[in-house]
Amino acid sequence: MPSQISQSDSLAKQLFSMTWPMMFGILSLMSFQLVDSAFIGQLGILPLAAQGFTLPIQMIVIGLQVGLGIATTAIISRALGAENRRYAKQLGGLILVMGSVGIAFFSLVIWFCRHPILALLSAPESVYPVIDAYWPHWLLSAWVGALIYFYYSICRSNGNTMLPGIMMIVTSVLNLVLDPIFIFTFDLGLNGAAMATTVAFGLGVLIVAPQVARKHWVTFDWQDLHIGKSLASIGHIMGPAMISQLLPPVSSVLATKLIAGFGTAAVASWALGSRFEFFSIVAVLALTMSMPPMVGRLLGAKKTDDIRQVVSIACRFILAFQLLVAIATLLASGPLSRLMTSEMEASDILQWHLLLVPVSLGALGICMLMVSVSNALGKSYTALTISALRLFAFFLPCLWIGSELAGLTGIFMGVFVGNVLAGWCAWRMYLRALAKVEANL
Numbered sequence: 001m002p003s004q005i006s007q008s009d010s011l012a013k014q015l016f017s018m019t020w021p022m023m024f025g026i027l028s029l030m031s032f033q034l035v036d037s038a039f040i041g042q043l044g045i046l047p048l049a050a051q052g053f054t055l056p057i058q059m060i061v062i063g064l065q066v067g068l069g070i071a072t073t074a075i076i077s078r079a080l081g082a083e084n085r086r087y088a089k090q091l092g093g094l095i096l097v098m099g100s101v102g103i104a105f106f107s108l109v110i111w112f113c114r115h116p117i118l119a120l121l122s123a124p125e126s127v128y129p130v131i132d133a134y135w136p137h138w139l140l141s142a143w144v145g146a147l148i149y150f151y152y153s154i155c156r157s158n159g160n161t162m163l164p165g166i167m168m169i170v171t172s173v174l175n176l177v178l179d180p181i182f183i184f185t186f187d188l189g190l191n192g193a194a195m196a197t198t199v200a201f202g203l204g205v206l207i208v209a210p211q212v213a214r215k216h217w218v219t220f221d222w223q224d225l226h227i228g229k230s231l232a233s234i235g236h237i238m239g240p241a242m243i244s245q246l247l248p249p250v251s252s253v254l255a256t257k258l259i260a261g262f263g264t265a266a267v268a269s270w271a272l273g274s275r276f277e278f279f280s281i282v283a284v285l286a287l288t289m290s291m292p293p294m295v296g297r298l299l300g301a302k303k304t305d306d307i308r309q310v311v312s313i314a315c316r317f318i319l320a321f322q323l324l325v326a327i328a329t330l331l332a333s334g335p336l337s338r339l340m341t342s343e344m345e346a347s348d349i350l351q352w353h354l355l356l357v358p359v360s361l362g363a364l365g366i367c368m369l370m371v372s373v374s375n376a377l378g379k380s381y382t383a384l385t386i387s388a389l390r391l392f393a394f395f396l397p398c399l400w401i402g403s404e405l406a407g408l409t410g411i412f413m414g415v416f417v418g419n420v421l422a423g424w425c426a427w428r429m430y431l432r433a434l435a436k437v438e439a440n441l
Contacts, residue, residue, distance in 0.1 A: 011294075011309055011310045011313060012313050015287075015290065015310055015314060017161075018159070019286045019287055019290040020165075021165025022156075022286040022289045023282055023285075024168075025165035025167075025168030025169055025286075026168070026285050026289075027279075028168055029168055030279060030282070031176075032173075032175050032176055035176055036179055039179050039184075040190060043183070043190060046126060046130050047130065047190040049123075050127055050134050053118060053121050053123050053131065054134070054135070054138060056121065057117065059245075059246065059249050061103065061106065061107075063242050063243075064102070064242055065099065065145075065150070066241065067238040067239070067242030067245060068098070068234070068238050068242075069149055070237060070241040070292070070372075070375050071234045071235075071236075071237035071241060071375075072092075072095045072157055072234075073156055073292040073293055073296060073376065074296050074375055075233055075237065076092060076095075076157035076158070077157045077158075077159075077293040077295075077300065077376070078297070078299055079091065080159075080296075080297055081296060081298060081299060081300020082300035082301065084300075086219075087225070089216065089217060089219040090221070090222055090225045091230060091234075092154045092217050093218045093220040093221075094222065094227065094231075094234075095150060095153070096147075096151075096218060097220070098231070098234070099150045100143075100146075100147055103142070103143050103146040103147075104143055107139040110135070111139060114131060114132070134190050137191045137194035137198070138194045141195075141197040144202050147201075147205055148171070148201050148205050148208060151205065151209060152164035152167070152208070154212055154217055154218060155208070155212065155217070156289060156290070156293050158215070158293075160215075161290055167207065167208055170204065171201055171204040172200075174199075174204075175196055175200040178196035178200060181196070182195050182196040182199075183196070236378075237375060240381050240383060241375055241380055241383065241384075243384055244371065244383060244384045244387040244388075247387050247391050248387075250391075251392065251396060254396055255399055256270065258400060258411070259408075259411065261403075262407070262408050265343060266349055268341065268343065269341070269347075270353070272341060273353035276340070276354070277357065277361065280361060281322070281364070281365055281368075283317075283365075284318055284322075287318065287365075288369055288371070289372075291310070291369065291373060292372055292375060295311070295376035295377065298310070299437070302441050304441065308434065314369060315366055318362055318369065319366070321362075322358070322361045322362035322365055325361065326359045330354075330358070334351060337350040337351040337353075352408070352409055353412055355412075356413060356415070356416050357415050360417075361419065363419045363420045363422065363423025363424070364422065364423060365423075366426060366427055367386065367419070367422040367426040370383075370386055370426035370429065371383045371386050371387055371426070374429070374430060374433050377434065377437050378437070382430075382432075382433045385429065386425070386426045386429055386430075389425055389426075390418075390426070394418040394419075395418040395419070397418075398415070398417045398421070399415065399418065401414060402414025402417070
């Protein structure tokens with residue numbers, strides 16, 4: 001028993017040391033994105049509209065890079081757990097080439113198809129010239145952002161979350177400093193926002209790339225590497241993970257359409273409440289990035305009992321942490337809703353959101369973590385199934401049923417029920433997935 005307690009403490013400490021840098025890094029990225037939006041909001045309607053029509057395409061690019069990032073973490077960490085360090089380094093080099101070339105090619109396709117894309121999105125003619133000027137700068141910033149993300153994924157795969165965590169803060173602060181200079185001082189407007197991002201991420205790459213090379217986490221010597229087999233292994237995880245990343249935007253559009261039936265105040269309060277939720281689950285988001293390298297290494301070493309233990313520790317932390325957040329939100333719901341919006345009708349609706357939804361975010365956190373862990377176990381289709389069920393079997397149906405039974409308040413109750421059901425289902429599916437992995441070891 002003492003040895004088990006000691007092992008549990010060791011796993012908990014390792015999990016904490018890998019998670020906290022990512023939490024601060026994610027918080028800094030969120031803050032930068034909010035301030036960036038505020039700066040662009042001062043430029044007028046057309047730049048805002050251009051950014052709005054860019055967002056769906058941006059989500060596809062992010063889906064591609066996150067899908068490859070998930071595959072990177074799962075495969076490299078598993079190779080390291082099996083003490084196959086040369087293969088891990090070769091995978092690092094292969095992923096950098098594959099990711100940078102792939103995103104560059106996709107960016108070119110977007111550029112040459114920009115007018116058909118805008119027509120498909122029903123963009124007005126007045127936006128076309130703005131997009132023509134903006135997208136070259138935005139696509140370059142997206143490519144540099146993807147490149148640094150791949151480097152972060154290689155760092156996390158090797159158990160180093162401190163470097164990406166620090167660099168996420170550094171690049172975010174740098175972006176905040178450069179934004180007003182490029183947008184207003186240089187009078188570059190919307191294009192300046194993209195240029196500031198490119199410079200910030202570019203400097204980040206110049207710092208991270210030499211660090212990764214110095215630690216010998218990447219090699220481009222592939223003489224003894226079966227490239228086809230390695231690409232197939234990456235694609236097996238990347239494909240479902242990418243689709244999983246694209247499901248939430250689809251779900252969000254459908255949810256917004258449902259809520260729009262209750263008026264603009266309901267839509268505004270829903271957007272504010274969703275943004276608050278995003279901030280309140282920052283610890284969960286950090287865990288979804290720090291857990292896969294641990295799980296992958298333990299799987300490579302065939303230590304499935306340790307996997308059960310570390311996942312259990314993470315789940316208990318999520319439930320406890322989100323309960324504290326829910327209690328704090330409950331106590332401050334009135335002042336908080338009035339602080340977030342001065343519109344009384346939207347404030348009253350938002351207060352209901354803050355009263356009901358945060359209680360279920362622990363269950364949502366479990367669901368999100370199980371997606372991440374399933375990918376690390378190599379069960380990418382289980383992860384995709386969990387994501388699809390959460391959104392289309394629980395979240396959206398419960399929203400609709402709630403709206404039919406109790407109107408707008410029923411929608412928030414529907415979110416609560418949907419999150420709880422999704423958390424329970426995800427936990428059961430993770431247990432089955434782990435049992436299958438153990439049977440195959």
